[in-house]
Amino acid sequence: MEKGGGGGLETELRLGLPGGEVEKNEKKRVFEEFDGCEDRAAVHKNQVVGWPPVAVFRRKNSFNEGKLYVKVSMDGAPFLRKVDLTMHKGYTELVRALEDLFGCFGIGEALKGDEENYEFVPIYEDKDGDWMLLGDVPWEMFAESCKRLRVMKRVEENGVGLHAKDLLKGLSKED
Amino acid sequence: MAYSFPEEVLEHVFSFLSSDRDRNAVSLVCKSWYDIERWCRRRIFVGNCYAVSPEIVIRRFPELRAVEMKGKPHFADFNLVPEGWGAYAYPWIAAMAEAYPFLEEIKLKRMVVTDESLELISKSYKNFKVLVLTSCEGFTTDGLASIAANCRHLRELDLRESEVEDLSGHWLSHFPDSCTSLVSLNMSCLGSEVSFSALERLVARSPNLRTLRLNRAVPLERLANLIRRAPQLVELGTGAYSAEIRSDTFSNLADAFSACKQLKTLSGFWDVVPSYLPAMYSVCSGITSLNLSYAAIPSSDLVKLINQCQNLQRLWVLDYIEDSGLDALAASCKGLQELRVFPSDPFGAEPNVPLTEQGLVSVSEGCPKLESVLYFCRQMSNAALIAIAKNRPNFIRFRLCIIDPQAPDYLTLEPLDTGFGAIVENCKELRRLSMTGLLTDRVFKYIGSHAKKLEMLSVAFAGDSDLGLHHVLSGCDSLRKLEIRDCPFGDKALLANAAKLETMRSLWMSSCFVSFGACKLLAQKMPRLNVEVIDERGPPESRPEGCSVERVYVYRTVDSRQRLDRPDFVWTLDEDSSLRYS
Numbered sequence: 001m002e003k004g005g006g007g008g009l010e011t012e013l014r015l016g017l018p019g020g021e022v023e024k025n026e027k028k029r030v031f032e033e034f035d036g037c038e039d040r041a042a043v044h045k046n047q048v049v050g051w052p053p054v055a056v057f058r059r060k061n062s063f064n065e066g067k068l069y070v071k072v073s074m075d076g077a078p079f080l081r082k083v084d085l086t087m088h089k090g091y092t093e094l095v096r097a098l099e100d101l102f103g104c105f106g107i108g109e110a111l112k113g114d115e116e117n118y119e120f121v122p123i124y125e126d127k128d129g130d131w132m133l134l135g136d137v138p139w140e141m142f143a144e145s146c147k148r149l150r151v152m153k154r155v156e157e158n159g160v161g162l163h164a165k166d167l168l169k170g171l172s173k174e175d
Numbered sequence: 176m177a178y179s180f181p182e183e184v185l186e187h188v189f190s191f192l193s194s195d196r197d198r199n200a201v202s203l204v205c206k207s208w209y210d211i212e213r214w215c216r217r218r219i220f221v222g223n224c225y226a227v228s229p230e231i232v233i234r235r236f237p238e239l240r241a242v243e244m245k246g247k248p249h250f251a252d253f254n255l256v257p258e259g260w261g262a263y264a265y266p267w268i269a270a271m272a273e274a275y276p277f278l279e280e281i282k283l284k285r286m287v288v289t290d291e292s293l294e295l296i297s298k299s300y301k302n303f304k305v306l307v308l309t310s311c312e313g314f315t316t317d318g319l320a321s322i323a324a325n326c327r328h329l330r331e332l333d334l335r336e337s338e339v340e341d342l343s344g345h346w347l348s349h350f351p352d353s354c355t356s357l358v359s360l361n362m363s364c365l366g367s368e369v370s371f372s373a374l375e376r377l378v379a380r381s382p383n384l385r386t387l388r389l390n391r392a393v394p395l396e397r398l399a400n401l402i403r404r405a406p407q408l409v410e411l412g413t414g415a416y417s418a419e420i421r422s423d424t425f426s427n428l429a430d431a432f433s434a435c436k437q438l439k440t441l442s443g444f445w446d447v448v449p450s451y452l453p454a455m456y457s458v459c460s461g462i463t464s465l466n467l468s469y470a471a472i473p474s475s476d477l478v479k480l481i482n483q484c485q486n487l488q489r490l491w492v493l494d495y496i497e498d499s500g501l502d503a504l505a506a507s508c509k510g511l512q513e514l515r516v517f518p519s520d521p522f523g524a525e526p527n528v529p530l531t532e533q534g535l536v537s538v539s540e541g542c543p544k545l546e547s548v549l550y551f552c553r554q555m556s557n558a559a560l561i562a563i564a565k566n567r568p569n570f571i572r573f574r575l576c577i578i579d580p581q582a583p584d585y586l587t588l589e590p591l592d593t594g595f596g597a598i599v600e601n602c603k604e605l606r607r608l609s610m611t612g613l614l615t616d617r618v619f620k621y622i623g624s625h626a627k628k629l630e631m632l633s634v635a636f637a638g639d640s641d642l643g644l645h646h647v648l649s650g651c652d653s654l655r656k657l658e659i660r661d662c663p664f665g666d667k668a669l670l671a672n673a674a675k676l677e678t679m680r681s682l683w684m685s686s687c688f689v690s691f692g693a694c695k696l697l698a699q700k701m702p703r704l705n706v707e708v709i710d711e712r713g714p715p716e717s718r719p720e721g722c723s724v725e726r727v728y729v730y731r732t733v734d735s736r737q738r739l740d741r742p743d744f745v746w747t748l749d750e751d752s753s754l755r756y757s
Contacts, residue, residue, distance in 0.1 A: 049253075050253030054253075054517065055253065055310075058517065059521075061445075061469060062468075128449065129419075138495070140471065140519050140527065141495060145471065
C-alpha cells in the first residue's frame with residue numbers, strides 16, 4: 001500500500017479480511033454467551049460502549065439513575081422496612097431481597113400461577129392508588145409506578161386456601 | 176456592461192432566494208453576482224464547524240444575521256467521541272461579536288458552549304433574538320442568567336437535550352419585567368426548580384408565546400395555571416405529569432387544556448400517572464405531534480390516548496406500546512408521517528415487552544404517509560423487512576436497531592441482507608438509513624447499486640471485508656455522511672475511494688481495520704481533507720505497522736491549517752506533509 005507514492009494507488013479488492021492482524025473471532029468475543037448467568041445483562045452493558053445506540057441524554061433522563069426506596073410492610077411484622085428498587089433487575093431478585101429482609105421463604109410462590117401451596121402474597125400500591133399483584137407488568141414499569149410494597153400473609157380457615165385475587169378484592173385504597 | 180441590472184435590482188431579486196443551494200449557485204455565475212450575493216446573504220449553515228474558519232466566513236459574508244452550526248460527529252451521542260475532542264463555540268462567538276454587531280440568531284448543535292460564550296452573546300448583539308442549543312454542553316445556569324438579563328428582544332431560548340450544569344433555578348428570574356417578546360422557551364433539559372411565580376409572570380406577559388417546554392421539576396399542580404395564562408400555545412412540554420389522584424386537580428387541568436385551541440404538539444410527561452391523561456383529551460383531535468418517549472404508560476392507556484389523536488403526524492413513544500398498540504395506531508392515525516419507538520430496557524438481556532417486528536409491519540401497512548421511522552426491537556426477519564419495503568416505498572428515513580448486535584433473521588437464521596436490500600430497492604427516495612443485525616458484504620452491494628439518493632448511512636457490526644465499504648463509497652452518489660463502527664473495513668477501500676471523501680461532509684470509522692499508515696497516506700493525497708486519528712492509547716507510530724487505529728474521522732475543509740484546538744489524543748498530519756503528528 002505504501003508503494004502508491006506518486007500516481008495511482010494499488011488496489012486489490014478481494015473477499016476476505018485485509019491485513020489479518022486482528023482475528024475476526026477476537027472482535028466477536030464480546031458477544032460470547034454466558035450460561036445462565038444472572039449478571040449477563042450487566043456484562044452486556046459493560047462490554048460494548050455506546051450500544052445499543054440510545055443517546056446519552058435520553059439514557060440519563062429516562063432510566064432512574066438514582067435510588068428508589070419504597071416502604072415494605074409484612075403482615076405480622078412489627079416494623080416496616082425499605083428496599084431500593086434500582087438495586088434489583090427483576091422480580092426474582094426483589095423477592096429474594098424481601099425474603100432476606102424478613103427472614104422467610106416463599107414470597108414468590110403466589111406469582112407462579114395456579115399454585116395452591118403458598119403462604120405469602122406480595123402486592124404493591126401503584127401511582128393510581130390501586131393495589132396490584134406483583135409481576136403482571138414489565139419490571140421497569142413496575143419500578144416506576146410502585147409507591148410501596150406489602151407482603152400479605154394468607155390466613156387459612158377451615159383448611160381452605162384463599163386465592164390471591166380474593167385477598168386483593170378485600171383491600172380498599174389504604175392511605 | 177450595458178445590459179446588466181443595477182446592483183440594487185439584483186440584490187432585490189436575490190432576496191427571494193432562501194435556500195443555501197440556490198444562493199451558492201447564484202454566486203457561481205460571475206464575479207459581480209458573487210460579490211453582490213455575498214453582501215446580501217443573511218443566513219448561513221455550517222454543517223461541520225471545522226470545515227471552515229470564522230475568518231473565512233466573516234471575510235466572505237460581512238452582513239450575516241443568522242448562523243447555524245454543527246460540531247461533533249453524530250456518534251458523539253453514544254459516547255464514541257472522547258471528552259475534550261473539540262467543537263468549541265467560543266472562537267466563533269468571539270470572532271462574530273466583532274464582525275456582526277447586528278447578529279440576531281445563533282443555532283448550535285453538539286458544540287461546547289461556555290458561560291463566557293453566553294455572556295459574550297448577551298452583551299455583543301443589541302438585537303439578539305434566537306438562541307438554540309441542541310445537544311450542547313459546557314455551560315451552567317449562570318450563562319442562562321446572562322442571556323435572560325441582557326437580551327432585551329429575546330424571542331427564542333431553546334436548550335433541547337443540552338447538558339447544563341444546573342446551579343440553581345434562579346436564572347429565570349433574571350428576565351426583566353420589560354421582556355415581553357418571548358415566542359419560544361424550552362427548558363426541558365434542566366434539573367432544578369425555577370421560581371413558579373416568576374415563570375407564571377413571564378408567561379403572562381408574553382402574548383406571543385407559542386412554545387413552552389417545562390422541565391421535570393414543574394409539578395402537575397402548577398401546569399393548569401401556566402397554560403391558563405397562555406391559551407395561544409401551539410407547543411407544550413409538561414413537567415412531571417404525576418400527582419395524587421384528586422378530582423379538583425383533574426378538573427382544573429382539563430379546564431385549562433380545553434382553552435388551548437391552537438395546541439398542536441405535546442411532550443414531557445415524566446413520571447406519568449395514566450389517570451391524568453384524559454385531562455388532555457379535549458385537545459387531542461388537534462394534536463399532530465406527540466412525544467411520549469419519557470413516559471412509562473401501559474399499552475392500554477396509550478391506545479386510549481392515541482385513539483383520541485386522529486390527526487397525529489408524529490409519534491415518539493417507548494416500546495411499552497407493544498405490537499397491539501401499534502396495531503391500534505395503524506388503525507387510528509392514517510396521517511402518520513413519523514414514528515419513533517425507543518427501548519424501555521435497552522440493556523436487559525431478554526425482551527421485557529411484547530414488541531416485535533410485527534408492530535412495524537402493521538404501521539407500515541396501515542399508514543400510507545409514513546416516511547420516517549426509528550425503531551428499536553429485539554427480533555427481525557427478512558420477510559418482515561421485505562413486506563415493510565413493499566408497503567412503504569415512500570420512506571425517506573429508515574433507522575432500525577435490533578438490540579442484539581449481529582442478530583440474524585430470527586426465522587431462517589440467515590443474514591438480513593435481502594431485507595435491507597428490499598428497503599433500498601423499493602424506497603427510491605431514501606435519504607437516511609441505519610442498519611443493524613447480521614449483515615454481509617452483500618447488503619452493501621445492494622446499497623451501492625440502489626441507494627442513489629442516500630445521504631447518510633450508519634453501520635455497526637456489519638460486513639465481511641473491504642468490499643462492503645467499497646460498494647458504498649463507489650455506488651452511493653448522494654452520500655454525505657458515513658458513520659461506521661466495529662466493521663472489518665480497512666485501508667484498501669478507503670484509499671481506493673479517497674476522492675469520494677472530498678464530495679462528502681464526513682466519514683467516521685471506529686473499531687475497524689484502518690491502519691495509521693493508511694491515514695497518513697490519505698492525508699498526504701488529499702490536502703483538502705482533515706484526517707484525524709483519534710486514539711487514546713498514545714502515539715500511533717509507536718505501535719506495530721498494520722495495527723488498527725481506534726477511530727478515524729475524515730472531513731473536508733477549506734481551512735488549510737490543522738485545527739489548533741486538538742487535544743493530545745487526536746493525531747493529524749502536519750502541514751508540511753511530514754510524518755509528524757499532533
